Amino acid sequence: MQLNAGEDSRYEENPGDCVGGADVLDLRRHRAWAELTYMERFVHGYAGRRGHLVYPFTMVGGDPSSTGTTTVTTYLIPFKLVFQASDQSQACGSAPVTFDPYKVLSNGQAVVDNVISSPIFTPVPFSQGSGDTLQYIDAFQRANFWGVVQGNTSYHLKLGPLPVTVLQTPPLVIPAANGSAKDETGTLGGCMGIVYDWGWFVGQILIAMSSLSQVQPNTLPIFLTDDVFLTSINGGFHLATGTSNPQTYIWATYNDGSCPGGFNGLCVAQDVADLSHEVAEWADDPFGRTSSPCPSYPLLEVGDPLLGQQHYYSYSGANNGFSYHLQDLVMLPFFEAQTGTS
Numbered sequence: 368m369q370l371n372a373g374e375d376s377r378y379e380e381n382p383g384d385c386v387g388g389a390d391v392l393d394l395r396r397h398r399a400w401a402e403l404t405y406m407e408r409f410v411h412g413y414a415g416r417r418g419h420l421v422y423p424f425t426m427v428g429g430d431p432s433s434t435g436t437t438t439v440t441t442y443l444i445p446f447k448l449v450f451q452a453s454d455q456s457q458a459c460g461s462a463p464v465t466f467d468p469y470k471v472l473s474n475g476q477a478v479v480d481n482v483i484s485s486p487i488f489t490p491v492p493f494s495q496g497s498g499d500t501l502q503y504i505d506a507f508q509r510a511n512f513w514g515v516v517q518g519n520t521s522y523h524l525k526l527g528p529l530p531v532t533v534l535q536t537p538p539l540v541i542p543a544a545n546g547s548a549k550d551e552t553g554t555l556g557g558c559m560g561i562v563y564d565w566g567w568f569v570g571q572i573l574i575a576m577s578s579l580s581q582v583q584p585n586t587l588p589i590f591l592t593d594d595v596f597l598t599s600i601n602g603g604f605h606l607a608t609g610t611s612n613p614q615t616y617i618w619a620t621y622n623d624g625s626c627p628g629g630f631n632g633l634c635v636a637q638d639v640a641d642l643s644h645e646v647a648e649w650a651d652d653p654f655g656r657t658s659s660p661c662p663s664y665p666l667l668e669v670g671d672p673l674l675g676q677q678h679y680y681s682y683s684g685a686n687n688g689f690s691y692h693l694q695d696l697v698m699l700p701f702f703e704a705q706t707g708t709s
């Protein structure tokens with residue numbers, strides 16, 4: 368299977384440490400900040416021993432050392448999928464089988480509302496010294512750049528405005544050649560929609576996105592599905608389309624499976640875990656092509672090194688009392704680790 372930038376594959380990666388990294392991260396040595404109009408972002412990098420910029424990276428948001436709040440206009444797009452094939456199992460029943468992000472969960476909330484209430488969008492207390500309530504990505508990015516953010520406390524990266532705008536798109540019918548509803552009780556729990564072809568699915572999302580006039584390159588569209596995975600249990604991706612003025616976008620699935628078997632015996636992708644993974648990687652590598660100094664993780668994808676491990680920031684409390692599973696992420700120094708550290 369061809370792996371593209373920004374794509375995840377749970378079965379093809381061995382989570383672990385960065386091995387054999389090089390160079391020293393020095394945030395004071397920034398040479399090339401850039402503010403571009405289509406999406407506020409900054410360019411920085413790992414500094415080489417002689418002070419020149421190596422492994423430059425582009426991230427969403429302003430310069431953490433000097434700017435205030437960046438709010439990226441975000442659209443949440445519930446994507447209802449109707450599978451024309453089913454394995455006829457007790458879990459799935461006969462075709463067609465519909466996976467609807469407006470399905471009501473056991474806590475009484477629809478999937479889409481549970482996502483809106485999650486720390487992806489709804490700020491929660493993260494202890495960063497000031498009693499702030501922060502969104503997940505804001506807390507992570509502030510921690511990533513804490514060395515300068517503690518001197519520039521007004522820096523934030525937010526998804527907004529809140530409440531997040533929900534855009535509607537027509538349901539997508541999945542022909543039998545492209546996917547099937549399958550009983551995945553042994554791995555993730557219950558009936559899952561499995562889409563076979565990554566490229567076909569990306570094409571369908573691009574078609575849906577093209578009819579949404581609000582979606583522009585300075586905005587972030589998030590396509591949300593319920594219990595639908597790509598073959599190899601890939602539950603999300605972040606991608607960019609176009610060259611001169613790229614449109615970034617995310618697809619992530621919400622997994623409400625009970626996860627009895629999970630992946631290698633661990634439950635690794637509950638509720639918003641996939642979405643948290645993709646939002647973080649989008650923020651730190653929006654175009655999916657930033658090289659990292661770490662040979663074992665050559666792209667600067669901050670979620671991948673902890674994929675498949677039960678590392679979570681679990682949050683329940685404010686909002687609706689639901690226990691959310693947010694994936695842990697590696698901080699930037701991980702990618703320059705000289706030996707196995709994490």
Ligand SMILES: [Zn+2]
Pocket residue numbers: 373374375644648668670671
């Ligand atoms: Zn990833």
